Amino acid sequence: MLEVSVVIxxxxxxxxxxxxxxxxxxxxxxxxxxxxxxxxxxxxxxxxIASSKGAKVVTPDKRGYGYAYLYAxxxxxxxxxxxxxxxxxxxxxxxxxxxxxLENGAADIVxxxxxxxxxxxxxxxxxxxxxxxxxxxxxLNLFFNAGISDAHCGxxxxxxEALERMxxxxxxxxxxxxxxxxxxxxxxxxxxxxxxxxxRGGESKLSSFSDGWRHLKYMLLFSPSYLYFIPGLAxxxxxxxxxxxxxxxxxxxxxxxxxxxxxxxxxxxxGYQILCLGLFAGIYGRKHNLFDSxxxxxxxxxxxxxxxxxxxxxxxxxxxFAYSLHLFINWMSxxxxxxxxxxxxxxxFTLLVIGLQTIFFSFFFSMIGGGKG
Numbered sequence: 001m002l003e004v005s006v007v008i009x010x011x012x013x014x015x016x017x018x019x020x021x022x023x024x025x026x027x028x029x030x031x032x033x034x035x036x037x038x039x040x041x042x043x044x045x046x047x048x049i050a051s052s053k054g055a056k057v058v059t060p061d062k063r064g065y066g067y068a069y070l071y072a073x074x075x076x077x078x079x080x081x082x083x084x085x086x087x088x089x090x091x092x093x094x095x096x097x098x099x100x101x102l103e104n105g106a107a108d109i110v111x112x113x114x115x116x117x118x119x120x121x122x123x124x125x126x127x128x129x130x131x132x133x134x135x136x137x138x139x140l141n142l143f144f145n146a147g148i149s150d151a152h153c154g155x156x157x158x159x160x161e162a163l164e165r166m167x168x169x170x171x172x173x174x175x176x177x178x179x180x181x182x183x184x185x186x187x188x189x190x191x192x193x194x195x196x197x198x199x200r201g202g203e204s205k206l207s208s209f210s211d212g213w214r215h216l217k218y219m220l221l222f223s224p225s226y227l228y229f230i231p232g233l234a235x236x237x238x239x240x241x242x243x244x245x246x247x248x249x250x251x252x253x254x255x256x257x258x259x260x261x262x263x264x265x266x267x268x269x270x271g272y273q274i275l276c277l278g279l280f281a282g283i284y285g286r287k288h289n290l291f292d293s294x295x296x297x298x299x300x301x302x303x304x305x306x307x308x309x310x311x312x313x314x315x316x317x318x319x320x321f322a323y324s325l326h327l328f329i330n331w332m333s334x335x336x337x338x339x340x341x342x343x344x345x346x347x348x349f350t351l352l353v354i355g356l357q358t359i360f361f362s363f364f365f366s367m368i369g370g371g372k373g
Contacts, residue, residue, distance in 0.1 A: 004034035004099065005078030005160075008055075008086045009068035014045040016088035016200070021053040023092040032099075038086065039072035046086070066175025070168060082157045087200040089123065090155040097193045098157035107191035108162040109183050111148060112155035117194030124197060127208060136215050140177060143223040144184045148192055152176050152215070155195055162188055167289070173211045174218040181222060185292060222291045228278025229296070232271050239267025243347060261346040269353050276361050280368060287369040309362030317355025323348035 006024050010017055021036055028034050036055040040047045047057045060071035069083060080102050084090045090112065101107035119129065137151040154176060166182040168175070183190055220227045242264030246256035282297035284290070327345065331337075 002035055002078040003032050004028075004080050004082055004095070005037060005076035006034060006082045006084070006092070006095070007037045007039065007069060007072045007076060008084060009065060009072070010038055010040045010042055010046045010050070010086040012042045012044045012046060013086040014042070014049055017046050017086045018049045018053055019088050020084075020086050020092055021050060021055050024095065025054065027093060027095050032096075034078060035076075037072045037075050039068040041068065062171065064171035065173050066168075066178070067171035069175060070171070073163060076160070079160055080157055081160055081163055084155045085200075089198050089200045091196055091198065094155075094195050095157070097195070098155070101191040101193070102157060102159055106189065108188035109158040109179075110156065110191045110193060111150065111180075112153045112195035113148070113150040113192040114153055114195060114197040115149050116192060118196045120196065120198050122199045125208070132208060132212050136177075136212060136219075139216060139219055140180060143219050143226055144181050146180050146184050146190065148180065148190060150192070151180055153195070153197075158183075162186075170218065172214055174214045177215045177218050181219070181291075222285070224278045224281040224285065224291075224297075225294055228274050228281060229294075232274030232278055234271070235267050236271030236275060239264045239269075239271055242267065243350070247344070247347065258342075258346070265346045265350040268350055269357075272354055272357065276357070280365065283365065283368055304362075304365070306362050306366035309365060310359050313355050313358025313360075313362060315355070316351050316358060320348045320351030320353075320355055324352060 008017070008020060017038065021038075024034075024036055036050075036053075038047070038050040038055045038057045039060055040050065040057055041060060041063055047059070051057045056075065058072055058075055060068050062071075073081070080099060082095055082098060084092060094112070098110045098112065101110045114124070115133075124133075133150065133152055137149065140146050140151045141148065156179070162183070165186050165188075166179065168178055168182060170178040180190070242256065242260055244250075245252060246258075246261040246264060249255055279297060279300060282294060283301060286292075286297065286301065323344070327348070
């Protein structure tokens with residue numbers, strides 16, 4: 001069995017791919033038995049050069065950074081997989097540093113860290129070095145507790161069995177984030193080793209803002225707590241506080257009135273909607289094994305049924321309806337004259353909306369897989 005498969009995605013890298021392959025072959029001249037797989041979608045001589053240097057060249061049937069890796073992984077026969085770019089920004093002679101934690105059983109996946117190592121002058125734009133990468137890495141650590149310093153370093157090594165446990169699907173640049181998230185989700189041991197990062201040869205294929213957004217969007221989609229629950233709860237509690245301060249005429253530098261109650265009511269309703277969206281996202285992700293659901297989602301999934309949810313919604317609705325009916329009767333008895341708007345009116349109307357939402361949300365919750373009998 002081969003020890004190492006080095007997988008390199010390429011797109012018009014004729015100036016550097018030969019250098020990368022030569023460095024890998026020198027590593028293979030030692031005790032390591034390995035292969036080089038180049039997943040190429042170039043229109044220049046990259047594939048020809050790679051093949052002449054002894055690499056196995058495969059041509060993915062679709063474009064995309066992540067898809068190139070997914071396509072090439074099917075051909076990898078090594079016990080360990082090493083991935084890296086073909087633009088000579090990563091020094092493939094450092095492969096043994098990445099393999100060591102795998103060989104001694106200390107890790108399932110090893111990531112190079114440019115920030116713990118050395119970034120050569122001109123290798124990384126200022127925006128990427130001091131804003132883009134630190135911010136995105138910070139979000140990844142916050143959302144998924146990855147505990148790494150360089151989430152988007154493309155120079156990595158992992159066990160073949162670890163790769164097979166991952167549910168990798170992303171075809172774009174967010175593939176780098178997905179691999180880390182899946183490793184955390186599968187409770188794999190992640191180690192980082194310092195590496196050196198060099199200026200690339202040729203023109204960069206990165207698009208700073210669009211690629212950054214794709215990473216952030218992917219992380220948010222797979223962390224419903226941060227996308228839905230936290231902002232939804234914050235908005236709901238803010239609205240509730242405004243309603244209470246307005247209802248009891250508490251002076252907070254000014255005395256909130258009916259207009260403040262309208263703002264509070266809207267915040268409560270929208271916050272409640274966002275919280276429910278988070279619940280639906282959690283249930284969908286749980287059902288389709290996209291991510292691990294949080295404790296709240298698990299509790300609701302196990303204990304809340306369509307009947308219970310609809311009953312609670314109906315009770316809330318009836319509370320608001322009773323007050324609205326009382327208001328309507330007063331309006332009729334006054335000869336349909338204009339009634340002054342009062343604070344409790346907004347509370348009653350808010351209960352009406354929340355109650356109706358809860359009833360219909362309970363049906364939708366049951367439909368997408370959360371309803372008990």
